[in-house]
Amino acid sequence: MSALTSPRPSPAPRPSYAAVLRVPHARRTFGAALAARLAYGTVSLSVLLSVNRATGSYAVTGLVMALFGGSAVVLMPVRAALVDRYGPRRALPPMAVAYSGLLCLLAALTWRPGAQPAVLAATATLAGCLAPPLGPTMRAVWGRLADDPALLQRAYSLDGVAEELLFVCGPALVGLLLRFGPPPAGLLLSAVLMPAGTCAFVMSPAVRGVSSPKRAAGGSAGRFPAVSVVAAAGLGLALSGAELLVTGFAAQWPNATRAVPWILAALSVGSAVGGLLNGMVDWRPPAAERLAWLTVALGAALAAAGLASGVWTLALAMVATGLFVAPALTTAYLLADEAAGESGRTRAGAWVNAAVNAGSSGGAVVAGLALGRLPVGLCFALTGAVALAAAVAVGAVNRLRA
Known part of the structure; x- marks a missing residue:
């Protein structure tokens, strides 16, 4: 068979999760x-x-x-x-x-x-x-x-x-x-x-085999992961607020508060499924662009959750919201790893982790104040708007980086 008629080599298969554990x-x-x-x-x-x-x-x-x-x-x-x-x-x-x-x-x-x-x-x-x-x-x-x-x-x-x-x-x-x-x-x-x-x-x-890195004179620990930190803080704010709003939503129906743990578990299930699916996709857009769109999708899902007609409809909405949680956080960590130098990987990941937790602490306070003054549906919309604002901020930081 000539070179002109030889079959083209097939692309390398995507590594599986089993391949990760075989390293x-x-x-x-x-x-x-x-x-x-x-x-x-x-x-x-x-x-x-x-x-x-x-x-x-x-x-x-x-x-x-x-x-x-x-x-x-x-x-x-x-x-x-x-x-x-x-x-x-x-x-x-x-x-x-x-x-x-x-x-x-x-x-x-x-x-x-x-x-x-x-x-x-x-x-x-x-x-x-x-x-x-x-x-x-x-x-x-x-x-x-x-x-x-x-x-x-x-x-x-x-x-x-x-x-x-x-x-x-x-x-x-x-x-x-x-x-x-x-x-x-x-x-x-x-x-x-x-x-x-x-x-x-x-x-x-x-x-x-990991030892303290030898930095060259004037060496750097890499860039500060600003895009990842902004997105992580916004996600923390939105998600911690959503947890409190689920409780407020369930309180509108008799004996519905017992469903709150199941609704929050639905958010975790959605996040786990989304995280596994995210690892299987061969993404073409760069990580910074993906992070912005994943944050937009999460904010839209949260805002739509306020339109739920009952607690089980809200559980489905939480599953849909969770589908974007783990992918967004995973992308934020990947982006931070790209920004960090060899000597700053742990610190870059810690900044993202700290931003999520700091946002979670603030989000619970803000959601608690809003829940006592506004309808629950509007509170969900505002919580979703927080994630959308984080996506806008991520886009702005990306443009500044460019």
């Missing part, structure tokens, strides 16, 4: 990271229940939760910078051990009623300050394990879906534990998971 050391590293990150899925509910039981005050509980979450979010880029500077093996274990010790102290303080609010607040704040940045570190390791862009997209999608499931399974695990012990037992569980998983993670050959 050398990927299963061991990812499994260890998930075991440690499960501590974050169990700790929030455990802190809430433990402090509330020990003090009997919702005001104190809210303050302690705000300090715990706020210190973790604000200082996450700083902790991630330590990982970039000294390497995971040197930076993560001390954080994990100190964090675990403080959780044990918090469990001891809340084991019986009568704890001093100031001591609880100080302990929770210190624990938040030392929370290891395991998610950003794992994503940085994925960047080294998966050298092919298509494989990296699959890896990030798999990571995002797994993280979503951890925050569904974590509270369920705490609920199961409450059948056998008081709420502080959940804090002790988190205190065991964190150092055990972190030590297994850093001992993996994939992480053991």
Whole structure:
């Protein structure tokens, strides 16, 4: 057969999720990271229940939760910078051990009623300050394990879906534990998971070979991931507001509040499905353009959710909204990874993570204020408009970059 009549070679097949887990050391590293990150899925509910039981005050509980979450979010880029500077093996274990010790102290303080609010607040704040940045570190390791862009997209999608499931399974695990012990037992569980998983993670050959980067004189850690941070903050604002609005929507029908957990679970299911589908698509538009359109779609779905005629219709609308959550966040992380230099990957991912969490904190406050003054449907429309505004901001930043 001549060269003129030879069949054209078929394009290389897209890597599968199984191909991601077949990368050398990927299963061991990812499994260890998930075991440690499960501590974050169990700790929030455990802190809430433990402090509330020990003090009997919702005001104190809210303050302690705000300090715990706020210190973790604000200082996450700083902790991630330590990982970039000294390497995971040197930076993560001390954080994990100190964090675990403080959780044990918090469990001891809340084991019986009568704890001093100031001591609880100080302990929770210190624990938040030392929370290891395991998610950003794992994503940085994925960047080294998966050298092919298509494989990296699959890896990030798999990571995002797994993280979503951890925050569904974590509270369920705490609920199961409450059948056998008081709420502080959940804090002790988190205190065991964190150092055990972190030590297994850093001992993996994939992480053991990561050392502190040697920067050239005048070298840079890459650009600040402005596009990803703007989009992540907008998504956090919109999604945390939506969670509160679901409760307000269900309160309009008798006995419908019991459906709220299922509606929020529908959002998580949609996000998991969307994340898996996102990893399978061979995207042609660049990541920055995809991020803008995914944020637009999420905002439109949220706004449309306010038109639901009942709680189960709202559940379907939440599934539709969730389809764009994990893809948008995965794309934001990919874009941050592109912007970061070799020495700044963990810090870039931490900025995106911190932006999501900071937006979540603010969104709950704004949605709570709006819900008491405006119809629920209008509140959903305004929440969707927040995501649309984030998409506009992403487009503006993209043009400035260009």
